[in-house]
Amino acid sequence: MSVSLALAAQHAPIAGLSPALWSQPAAPELQLAGTVLRSEADRALYVEGDEARCFYKVVSGVVRTCRYLSDGRRQIDGFYQPGDVFGIEAGPAHCLTAESVTDCTVIAYCRRSLETMMRDDNRLSQWFFSHAMTCMARVREHSLLWRHGRAAQKVAAFLLEMAERGESDPAVDLPMGRQDIADYLGLTVETVCRTLSHMAKEGMITLPSSRRVVLQDRATLRELNS
Amino acid sequence: MSVSLALAAQHAPIAGLSPALWSQPAAPELQLAGTVLRSEADRALYVEGDEARCFYKVVSGVVRTCRYLSDGRRQIDGFYQPGDVFGIEAGPAHCLTAESVTDCTVIAYCRRSLETMMRDDNRLSQWFFSHAMTCMARVREHSLLWRHGRAAQKVAAFLLEMAERGESDPAVDLPMGRQDIADYLGLTVETVCRTLSHMAKEGMITLPSSRRVVLQDRATLRELNS
DNA sequence: CGAATACTTGATGAGACTCAAGCGCCGTGG
């Protein structure tokens, strides 16, 4: 089966990318052979250490990349939503585990095919470099935030990040549970809960249900960070 | 003045890179016009928001990239030592401030020249993509480590990272002060001091002087990160 | 309807931050 890899729709983890500006190559047209895969919630798509033969694009549902520590704790690196691409590696192996958060559909692309196409098409190479630089800026951004942030800052940043997906809609549906959020932010479930409750009490958000958050005051949420 | 940009010597922040493996292009030969700049300690090389006309390679001394928050706090993103390249941006502007930690010499390269060369040379584009992916993996590694880490873990990781530079030499000279280390790890100076003192008391390290650390027991330091 | 699971809230303690004081090194000036 051949499925078009719509490059223009690629995203960094969670939030939409601003257009790549480095040497401004337009997103090239690209036809890559892809295989559609479906998965139930909470299944591993690949495991840390697996040979990185494929990379993936999310069609529907949500995927997380994570790592399990020897003491059983879990660290979540990022969430991927429809349109996002994950699993492109620098080395020969996947350096994180990828798991479905919800039932989901992904397309698996052959890494080797992309490598071949990049060898023949300089614009494609440039575009991917540009894309990688943009992703890196975003990862660095996260790194700074997580390294220095208090719990309220982290949660606020997370909510704003999730909200970016839904345009200007103040209501955000969280596809993942509290444990996922906690492992992503480096907090405990309890702290995430308390922080959300506190924000609700302060009027920054409302919580119609546990998986649904309405951002009432983005300005205040943003202020928590910078 | 024309100075060769030795690509093979490029590093990610602080630690040496393993060779880039993605599609294994050899580091291409590259001649780029570069301007040698000298700076005293604690001077800004560029400021967040400046147009990103140049990127830089450290010849001697140490450079830090950082961000200042509205409340005056400072977050350090990374330290760059001789051979390291910094200031390559995805967008039109520098998204962090770069400052000299010590007296230092850097070479400034014209971004536009590199873009032109990449347009003509696909191998160069591929190499930079591969390099960017490798850097990103490293940044993500940091991000995961520090999101969840306790103070002792962070300090241990920092020391090991600095030690990687000096081969297997157990003595490490820290080019930066305690405040820099604290702002890098997201801790306070006091906590950094206390943690180092504690590690010394436990026999993991010795502190011949405040800027010099001897790693006596790397295994234990590594264990802290699990 | 009942059980399992996810979520929320409370009490307590460990670890890191803040404020404050003391130490040590180094450069300057008498």
Added chain:
DNA sequence: CCACGGCGCTTGAGTCTCATCAAGTATTCG
């Protein structure tokens, strides 16, 4: 040469945040 001051580093005491342990509530699914 030493006295002085400044700055960076270290150590101490109290406070605050967040993790832990524990209990209780809500939701989902059989």
